Amino acid sequence: MGGFLTVKIKFFKMNGAGNDFIVIDNRENALKDFDISHFVRMVCRRGKSIGADGLMLLERSDSADFKMRYFNSDGSEGEMCGNGARCIARFANLMNVAKEHMRFETIAGIHEAVIVGEEVQIMFPDLKVNDFKLLQRHDFGFGPIEYHFGTVGVPHVVIFRGDVESMEDELLLNWGRKIRYALDVFPRGTNVNFVKVVGPSHIIVRTYERGVENETLACGTGSIASSIVSFLIHAVEPPVTVKVRGGELKVGFERCADEFKNVYLQGDARVVAEGYILPDAWKE
Numbered sequence: 001m002g003g004f005l006t007v008k009i010k011f012f013k014m015n016g017a018g019n020d021f022i023v024i025d026n027r028e029n030a031l032k033d034f035d036i037s038h039f040v041r042m043v044c045r046r047g048k049s050i051g052a053d054g055l056m057l058l059e060r061s062d063s064a065d066f067k068m069r070y071f072n073s074d075g076s077e078g079e080m081c082g083n084g085a086r087c088i089a090r091f092a093n094l095m096n097v098a099k100e101h102m103r104f105e106t107i108a109g110i111h112e113a114v115i116v117g118e119e120v121q122i123m124f125p126d127l128k129v130n131d132f133k134l135l136q137r138h139d140f141g142f143g144p145i146e147y148h149f150g151t152v153g154v155p156h157v158v159i160f161r162g163d164v165e166s167m168e169d170e171l172l173l174n175w176g177r178k179i180r181y182a183l184d185v186f187p188r189g190t191n192v193n194f195v196k197v198v199g200p201s202h203i204i205v206r207t208y209e210r211g212v213e214n215e216t217l218a219c220g221t222g223s224i225a226s227s228i229v230s231f232l233i234h235a236v237e238p239p240v241t242v243k244v245r246g247g248e249l250k251v252g253f254e255r256c257a258d259e260f261k262n263v264y265l266q267g268d269a270r271v272v273a274e275g276y277i278l279p280d281a282w283k284e
């Protein structure tokens, strides 16, 4: 029993609008002896282990308050995760690593975040209008469809459907997987968002996430991509309220000539548990 408890790693379980994460303070390099990708795959398994959409490490940074490293549940390291970023900002503030207004490093660049009571707002770098490829047509294996594409740190396809809320899970997964794995069209793979416009500033979004290979309850960068495409195609006005399966997110931006400036994502970011990851959590 003593051996069983010798290696234990402190973790926090968090979620932002239902997108859930394991968060580890790695400033002292607690995971130096681990194959991180394998460790992430093991501890993110639902049922057999803790379970999560992804895992984040908070690390030291020379140029900002801290560095965020984000891993999808399949062990792949992602450039950015909007909801993850909001969660790690809350975590950094709780751990006294950062004040309420903070800057942090990601693979996709430096981000700013601010704690707004129960919510966290994260700011994104400016996006170019021309980087959004609108009104594309392709047959992904279920007949030709119209889609839109844009990158918000990570790649996103946006598809408008009038039946988003009632769309069968199986259909969403089938479309999501076929599009995500259309590597001739998206060499790095892509996340896939199914979107319905329900008001002048309101949309509903469901997302199939690359790296989780499933629908998640929310996707932050997907909500931003969906809001901007909804603005470009359906004149949806920011700030946009995005209803996702796990709650609600707010997306703001301003169109200035050929750029989107002041892009932000806001919503809840909660710590729901803390404890120790024990060796059985990463056993095959």
Ligand SMILES: N[C@@H](CCC[C@H](N)C(=O)O)C(=O)O
Binding pocket: 019, 072, 077, 078, 079, 080, 081, 082, 083, 084, 154, 155, 190, 191, 209, 210, 211, 212, 218, 219, 220, 221, 222
């Ligand atoms: N959950 C996300 C996106 C995470 C990254 C993504 N799955 C990818 O690697 O493409 C979010 O909230 O933005």
